[in-house]
Amino acid sequence: MTTATAVAPANIALIKYWGKKDAGLRLSANNSISINLSGISTVTTVEFVDGLKEDQISIDREVVTGAEKKRITAHLDRVRRMAGIHLKAKVESKNNFPKGTGLASSASGFAALTLAASSSAGLLLSEKDLSILARSGSGSACRSIPSGFVEWKAGNSDRSSYAYSLFPADYWDIRDVIAIVGSDVKKVSSTEGHAAVESSPLYKGRIRGIPRKIRRIKETIRNKDFSGFGEICEAEALSMHAVMITSKPALIYWLPTTLRVMHRIIDWRSGGLESYFTIDAGPNVHVLCLAKDALKLGKHLSLIEGVKNVIVNQPANGAALI
Numbered sequence: 631m632t633t634a635t636a637v638a639p640a641n642i643a644l645i646k647y648w649g650k651k652d653a654g655l656r657l658s659a660n661n662s663i664s665i666n667l668s669g670i671s672t673v674t675t676v677e678f679v680d681g682l683k684e685d686q687i688s689i690d691r692e693v694v695t696g697a698e699k700k701r702i703t704a705h706l707d708r709v710r711r712m713a714g715i716h717l718k719a720k721v722e723s724k725n726n727f728p729k730g731t732g733l734a735s736s737a738s739g740f741a742a743l744t745l746a747a748s749s750s751a752g753l754l755l756s757e758k759d760l761s762i763l764a765r766s767g768s769g770s771a772c773r774s775i776p777s778g779f780v781e782w783k784a785g786n787s788d789r790s791s792y793a794y795s796l797f798p799a800d801y802w803d804i805r806d807v808i809a810i811v812g813s814d815v816k817k818v819s820s821t822e823g824h825a826a827v828e829s830s831p832l833y834k835g836r837i838r839g840i841p842r843k844i845r846r847i848k849e850t851i852r853n854k855d856f857s858g859f860g861e862i863c864e865a866e867a868l869s870m871h872a873v874m875i876t877s878k879p880a881l882i883y884w885l886p887t888t889l890r891v892m893h894r895i896i897d898w899r900s901g902g903l904e905s906y907f908t909i910d911a912g913p914n915v916h917v918l919c920l921a922k923d924a925l926k927l928g929k930h931l932s933l934i935e936g937v938k939n940v941i942v943n944q945p946a947n948g949a950a951l952i
């Protein structure tokens with residue numbers, strides 16, 4: 631069988647996926663919206679090999695074992711079933727971001743794996759089919775398949791839950807400047823966090839408000855209304871973290887530096903430097919701004935006590951074979 635190599639970007643969710651209606655299929659409880667990121671990606675090479683006894687997987691040159699291996703092997707099994715093959719695979723995956731930044735991204739990882747494994751197995755899948763397959767490995771990975779500004783339609787079955795491109799990457803020249811704050815490996819994975827949502831008294835109210843937010847944010851992107859867009863993004867991140875913080879056990883992903891960055895952004899905004907924060911299941915802060923302000927913001931952010939590094943991203947294309 632042939633070797634295939636794919637690259638896939640990580641993505642930042644603006645309207646978040648937090649809570650599933652079907653954990654086995656990874657069906658999100660709600661639609662979500664994201665941007666693919668130009669500065670953080672995964673490159674994965676897959677080859678199905680004759681005579682191999684088990685899948686051999688490495689990430690950043692380290693052999694993968696245990697639960698992580700099981701999850702990747704289960705994904706390779708889906709590809710094998712679709713292609714009608716039984717060969718085991720060699721998988722080599724590399725992230726372009728340093729380990730231990732809390733950026734480890736299942737989204738870029740499973741999107742790149744999906745494209746590389748399916749092509750190596752001889753499958754010619756459409757963008758929709760790739761997105762569906764990536765979703766079954768990690769929900770947010772379905773959004774790293776299409777390009778630019780992306781919506782994941784939650785759907786209510788395997789076939790109806792996938793992501794598609796709302797606008798191409800070059801539609802709007804905005805930036806996502808990531809302030810790297812964390813270094814430790816997450817104590818509670820997002821998969822475990824999703825399972826805890828029902829224990830938050832705020833969860834049901836959050837879900838009720840999402841369709842309106844989705845409608846409004848699409849309008850702000852279409853109209854390139856940065857202030858309207860940023861306000862929705864910030865409020866949405868706070869709404870997801872309110873659910874996290876009020877889950878049992880409480881999931882507090884923020885560190886002191888996370889809060890310091892959030893307050894600075896609000897201060898700078900009142901001083902005329904317009905940016906908005908959003909935060910996923912970790913302590914790093916994604917700062918959304920217009921292209922013209924990215925350099926200045928990056929410099930300001932890197933001077934905040936506790937910020938270890940800054941990565942500037944623009945909207946990027948989705949997964950591709952290389």
Ligand code: DP6
Binds near residue numbers: 642647767911
């Ligand atoms: C907070 O996609 O990592 O980043 O489907 O269990 O792999 P699994 O979860 P995952 O959850 C991402 C959660 C989030 C929000 C988002 O990306 O929408």
